[in-house]
Amino acid sequence: MPISESPKLSLYHRSFCMFCSRVINAIKGLDIDVDGKNIWQDSDALHELESAMGRATVPVLRIEAADGEVMWMPESNDIVRYLSNHKIK
């Protein structure tokens, strides 16, 4: 059974958010797999985000490591930098 070392990535975002668009465009350019969670279309995603961050500001990248450890990363600049540096597929 193959064991993936790559973290599982989810981007919490919403429509009409230029910071979100910037991250989404970077993801397209990098050709990486990131699960999109639109908090205006998915109430479960909104609750997950609010539970983790205490607020609904987007974008936020949820990073789930292979060992199950979860990290939540806010700030579009930090997210783009993280994705560019890691180039996780």
Ligand SMILES: N[C@@H](CCC(=O)N[C@@H](CS)C(=O)NCC(=O)O)C(=O)O
């Ligand atoms: N400095 C942040 C700004 C994020 C931000 O202002 N997001 C807006 C949408 S574009 C937002 O979620 N505002 C609603 C809120 O903070 O509850 C970044 O670069 O990611």
